[in-house]
Structure formats: structure tokens, C-alpha cells
Amino acid sequence: MTLLTTDAKGVYVISVTPFTETGAIDFDSLDRVVDFYFENGADGLTILGMMGEAPKLTQAESRAVARHVIKRAGTKPVVVGVSAPGLAAIGELGAAVMDIGAAGCMVTTPGNLKTDPQIHRYFAQTAETLGAGVPIVLQDFPLATGVHISDQVLGQIIDDVPQVVMLKHEDWPGLPKITTLRQAEAKGRRHISILCGNGGVFLPEEMARGADGAMTGFGFPEMLADVVRLARAGEMDRAQDIFDAYLPLVRYEQQPGAGLAVRKYVLAKRGAIACDALRAPGTGLAPEAIVEVERLLARQNKRLKELN
Secondary structure: OOOOOOOOOEEEEEOOOOEOOOOOEOHHHHHHHHHHHHHOOOOEEEEOOHHHOHHHOOHHHHHHHHHHHHHHHOOOOEEEEOOOOOHHHHHHHHHHHHHHOOOEEEEEOOOOOOOHHHHHHHHHHHHHHHOOOOOEEEEEOHHHHOOOOOHHHHHHHHHHOOOEEEEEEOOOOOHHHHHHHHHHHHOOOOOOEEEEOHHHOOHHHHHHHOOOEEOOOOOOHHHHHHHHHHHHOOOHHHHHHHHHHHHHHHHHHOOOOOHHHHHHHHHHHOOOOOOOOOOOOOOOOOHHHHHHHHHHHHHHHHHHHHHO
16 A cells, blocks of 8 residues: 555545444445445545544454455555544554555544643654654544644644644634645745545635645545546636535535434435444434435535536
């Protein structure tokens, strides 16, 4: 497996973890959804993220999922989320997935980091724990972690921790952070890849600010791939038109606590996974929500036909 570099671009879909109705990992559906993502434009995958229900898996299950996905992905890069409250767990899972063939490890901040020096030290310690040569994706997601990484501290991490090759940008509002990073690079700071999350809700603006692509999930990964491809080609109006056709469903997915259920419902409806179950604690969509999603899907299909 090729290791992740600072030049990474495109769409690395955050994969769901399929489960059966009883909560067991559905490895057949895992094969299907990996194929589905790549068939619909993904350049790589990121597994065991927050929307992959990673905290609900045991360490043994996490290793099994990583092994299965990396084998199925073949030569395509797979980033593995290894975030944990303690460095020991990060080191154990990180070593295991890199041995299996992961392209890199994604790490976010534990919620107990309160000061700039603590944040900076944490990523230096994480790099040391994972070991030299392991590429790190720094997930900046203050809405989930409660930890706000300032532009200054992020710059210090980039300067001091060369293993950080990518920023998974999920600050909100965070568009100025992309601009600041790119301006610093223009003045001599080393370049890192920036892939953006938050369900793609700001993707056109993020691409215009200098992002390299998306690292997020959506029931229609082809939208993410099309918007990134068109934006990189300078066809921003066409990229925006396509994005706008999907935007109502993207918006609906942003509901805290319900978004993953929406995404899994859509993926199951599209045949990418057999079952839309979430592992407990977690519930599927209520009947009223299914009606709403079906209405959005019908309107989305109509708008796409008009575009074509």
C-alpha cells in the first residue's frame, strides 16, 4: 500500500461500518460498500471514523475491519482512524493497521486538551507513539471534540511534526483557516494536503479557498467526486449546480444524532449495504423521517434530470 503524502488530492470517502440487525459486523456488505465507493468516484477511503461508529467497535473488531477493507481496496489508499483517549491504544491500533497496509492514521484531539501547549504536545507525542514514517491525518473537528485548534497552533504543528501530512478540516466556521494555511504556504511554510469534512456542506467554498478535496461521507459519493473534479478544473458554476441539486439531502444529514441513520438508509436503498442498522446505542430512522428523506430523494432526482 502506498503511504499517504502531502500531495494527496480528491475524495477519500468516510466509510460506514455495516452491521446486521443483531449488531454483528456485516463483512459481505463491507465488501459491497467498498466497491460502491470506488465505483462512484472515490480516490481513497477513510475507515473507523466517527461516522464509521468506531467507538462502538472493540480493538479486535477494528483490526478485522481494517484488514478486510485494505484487502478489498487493493492498490487504493485506506486511511484508518485510530483516535482514542490514551496514546497506548493509538499506538497499538496504529501499529496493527500500518502492518496490514494502511496508507496512514487519522487522529483527532481528546476533549481534555485545554491549552495551546497541550494541543501542540499531543500531536508531537502521537507522532512519536505511532513511530517515524507513519503519515498522520490531523482531524480538526471542534464541533465534536470541543477542542479548538487556532491557526497559530496548527501552524506550529505543521512546522514541528512532519508526520502530519494532511488536515481533515472540519472547523465550523472554518473557511478562513484554509485561506490562512494556504497564505502561509505561499510565504514558505511546507505544504500539506487539506481534505474537508462536515458532510460536504461547504465543499464548493472550501475548494475555492484552496482545499484539495473532501474526506467525508454521503449517500451519493459521486456528488463529492464531481464537485471536487469540476472545481479543480475551474468549472465552479457547474460544480455549484451539481452540489445544489444534492444540497437539501446534505443539509438533512447534518442533524446531530440522525445524520448517520440517514446516510445508512440511503446506502441501503441504493444497494450498497444490506441493512441500515446502527450498532447500539443507535437507532434507525423513524417512519416520519423516512417519508421526509424519500421526498428529498425524489426532488433530487428531478433536479438532476433537469441538469442533464
